[in-house]
Amino acid sequence: NAGVMQNPRHLVRRRGQEARLRCSPMKGHSHVYWYRQLPEEGLKFMVYLQKENIIDESGMPKERFSAEFPKEGPSILRIQQVVRGDSAAYFCASSPDKSYGYTFGSGTRLTVV
Amino acid sequence: QKEVEQNSGPLSVPEGAIASLNCTYSDRGSQSFFWYRQYSGKSPELIMSIYSNGDKEDGRFTAQLNKASQYVSLLIRDSQPSDSATYLCAVNGPNFGNEKLTFGTGTRLTIIP
Numbered sequence: 001n002a003g004v005m006q007n008p009r010h011l012v013r014r015r016g017q018e019a020r021l022r023c024s025p026m027k028g029h030s031h032v033y034w035y036r037q038l039p040e041e042g043l044k045f046m047v048y049l050q051k052e053n054i055i056d057e058s059g060m061p062k063e064r065f066s067a068e069f070p071k072e073g074p075s076i077l078r079i080q081q082v083v084r085g086d087s088a089a090y091f092c093a094s095s096p097d098k099s100y101g102y103t104f105g106s107g108t109r110l111t112v113v
Numbered sequence: 114q115k116e117v118e119q120n121s122g123p124l125s126v127p128e129g130a131i132a133s134l135n136c137t138y139s140d141r142g143s144q145s146f147f148w149y150r151q152y153s154g155k156s157p158e159l160i161m162s163i164y165s166n167g168d169k170e171d172g173r174f175t176a177q178l179n180k181a182s183q184y185v186s187l188l189i190r191d192s193q194p195s196d197s198a199t200y201l202c203a204v205n206g207p208n209f210g211n212e213k214l215t216f217g218t219g220t221r222l223t224i225i226p
Contacts, residue, residue, distance in 0.1 A: 044216075101162050102214065
């Protein structure tokens with residue numbers, strides 16, 4: 001049973017480009033969460049999705065950030081017109097039920113140059 | 114007051130001793146509590162979950178929960194150098210949003226050989 005799969009592991013983008021981060025949850029997990037971790041800081045919630053639905057996006061910046069979890073395929077976190085402050089580790093997690101702890105993917109480390 | 118508060122450390126403990134990690138949370142209605150371990154440059158790994166008052170033991174790890182004091186702790190017995198990591202406390206509750214975990218900033222633990 002493969003764990004939560006994220007790709008790419010490392011992503012370098014120039015300011016103004018778009019970043020697309022992908023996450024495939026564990027088999028049987030229908031709840032997907034995206035978190036961002038800045039250097040020396042804790043994990044900050046961004047968005048919670050179930051298939052084809054955004055349940056809670058209260059942690060997402062209002063502009064440039066979007067997320068989806070289509071019926072088929074991985075969940076995508078999209079960051080448009082990236083800026084240096086977007087440089088961080090982005091972790092995706094999944095769970096079978098919202099009351100359980102998460103299983104995290106290995107993360108995507110985004111560097112904006 | 115932070116929603117989930119941890120002493121950032123670093124906490125240094127001799128090999129073989131007991132490491133004690135503490136966490137307080139602000140939402141009295143919180144229901145689920147988790148401890149994650151994160152090695153430098155890696156993703157968080159769930160090591161303990163606890164849902165009711167008292168102690169829960171799993172191998173060398175013991176989680177303790179006191180809802181009246183809004184306090185959760187993690188004890189690591191017979192500490193090993195491989196336990197050196199950052200430990201993240203996470204809480205799930207109605208005022209945090211049942212759908213997401215709120216994390217503390219973590220306590221950095223170093224086991225001294």
